[in-house]
Amino acid sequence: MSGLLATLTLAAGLGDYAVPILIGLGVVVVVISLLVMRGKRQPKEPVFSDPFERLEHALGKTRGGILDGLRRAIGSQELSEQVIDSLDEILIQADIGPTTTQTLLDGLKESFRKGTLSNHADVLAFLRAQLIERLGGEVPKLAKADSGPTVILVCGVNGAGKTTSIAKLTRHLAEEGHRVLLCASDTFRAAAVEQLRTWAERLSVEIVLGQQNQDPAAVAHDAHEKAVAKNFDYLIIDTAGRLHTDKNLMGELEKIARVGKKHIAESPHEVLLVLDATTGQNGVRQAAAFSESIPVTGLFLAKIDGTARGGIVVVIREELGIPVKFVGLGEQPTDIAPFDATRFIDGLLGRLPTTAS
Ligand SMILES: Nc1nc2c(ncn2[C@@H]2O[C@H](COP(=O)(O)OP(=O)(O)OP(=O)(O)O)[C@@H](O)[C@H]2O)c(=O)[nH]1
Numbered sequence: 001m002s003g004l005l006a007t008l009t010l011a012a013g014l015g016d017y018a019v020p021i022l023i024g025l026g027v028v029v030v031v032i033s034l035l036v037m038r039g040k041r042q043p044k045e046p047v048f049s050d051p052f053e054r055l056e057h058a059l060g061k062t063r064g065g066i067l068d069g070l071r072r073a074i075g076s077q078e079l080s081e082q083v084i085d086s087l088d089e090i091l092i093q094a095d096i097g098p099t100t101t102q103t104l105l106d107g108l109k110e111s112f113r114k115g116t117l118s119n120h121a122d123v124l125a126f127l128r129a130q131l132i133e134r135l136g137g138e139v140p141k142l143a144k145a146d147s148g149p150t151v152i153l154v155c156g157v158n159g160a161g162k163t164t165s166i167a168k169l170t171r172h173l174a175e176e177g178h179r180v181l182l183c184a185s186d187t188f189r190a191a192a193v194e195q196l197r198t199w200a201e202r203l204s205v206e207i208v209l210g211q212q213n214q215d216p217a218a219v220a221h222d223a224h225e226k227a228v229a230k231n232f233d234y235l236i237i238d239t240a241g242r243l244h245t246d247k248n249l250m251g252e253l254e255k256i257a258r259v260g261k262k263h264i265a266e267s268p269h270e271v272l273l274v275l276d277a278t279t280g281q282n283g284v285r286q287a288a289a290f291s292e293s294i295p296v297t298g299l300f301l302a303k304i305d306g307t308a309r310g311g312i313v314v315v316i317r318e319e320l321g322i323p324v325k326f327v328g329l330g331e332q333p334t335d336i337a338p339f340d341a342t343r344f345i346d347g348l349l350g351r352l353p354t355t356a357s
């Protein structure tokens with residue numbers, strides 16, 4: 001009421017200018033309110049200055065779990081073999097796996113006995129060095145045909161992240177200057193074809209589309225023909241999600257893999273299995289089962305941003321012997337990092353302080 005009175009008094013005082021001024025003020029208030037509401041609705045996307053920052057950000061949940069755990073266990077008390085033993089829970093929770101965890105604890109105790117380990121920072125440095133060594137060595141690069149198109153067949157269980165990972169890989173390869181052709185061999189659902197078509201449009205690449213329920217191998221056949229005829233650098237084939245336990249569907253995958261050989265003898269040059277990092281140890285079982293049907297040459301570990309168990313990479317390395325070639329860091333085409341052991345462990349445990357010797 002008093003606000004209204006004040007406004008009327010002000011209007012009377014302003015004479016002929018009252019109406020335009022009040023309308024102007026009203027517009028300014030509405031615009032400011034809309035901007036404030038918009039800001040609240042859309043949380044700001046973090047901006048990354050380099051790809052490693054993106055990886056570091058995605059591994060934040062796992063890193064937080066490990067570092068908080070270490071701080072709680074050894075931050076305020078003296079190191080002892082008992083304290084070292086208590087670290088197993090932290091490492092297992094991060095999905096580093098029982099075998100590696102035990103080896104790491106044994107190594108920590110040995111160093112402690114020798115007197116080379118006395119505090120929190122020493123433990124962290126030991127873990128970093130050991131994990132880098134275990135994951136280290138040359139990671140084989142994505143396959144590249146000596147001549148003609150390189151064919152990448154992408155497979156995995158339902159919802160693992162195949163189609164989104166293909167979008168990321170496409171962008172990654174296009175950035176490197178390659179011409180990419182996509183193939184929508186997931187013909188089970190019209191929505192699946194549509195999803196890949198939308199990505200092709202957004203990324204400005206060509207696509208061979210399958211009709212719903214068409215034989216996925218027939219679509220792959222057409223795509224090979226086109227890839228050769230138009231001399232594409234890469235052909236990436238999306239397939240329907242399938243349970244690794246379903247023999248018929250696994251047979252269909254073998255057929256898709258076989259059909260292209262008529263056009264490109266070495267096809268597929270790369271069979272990328274997409275694993276959902278949030279499924280933890282189950283992903284390891286999936287990979288073992290897929291490998292029985294089709295020679296999986298590399299892993300795309302998707303959704304590492306959605307889990308506090310990023311240590312699964314270590315178990316995969318230990319148990320499967322299939323290299324992780326890429327890591328998925330979110331839902332956008334830019335959310336991809338080629339796998340690099342040192343960078344991954346830096347993301348997992350935090351970077352070394354720059355002043356460290
Ligand atoms: N946070 C996060 N989400 C992801 C990532 N990769 C994929 N997703 C999401 O996971 C969901 C499933 O992804 P899709 O790419 O459709 O999975 P798909 O394996 O092709 O699924 P089907 O074709 O149904 O078997 C979507 O909501 C994606 O946005 C990732 O790296 N991080």
Ligand SMILES: [Mg+2]
Pocket residue numbers: 162163164186192238239241
């Ligand atoms: Mg899909």
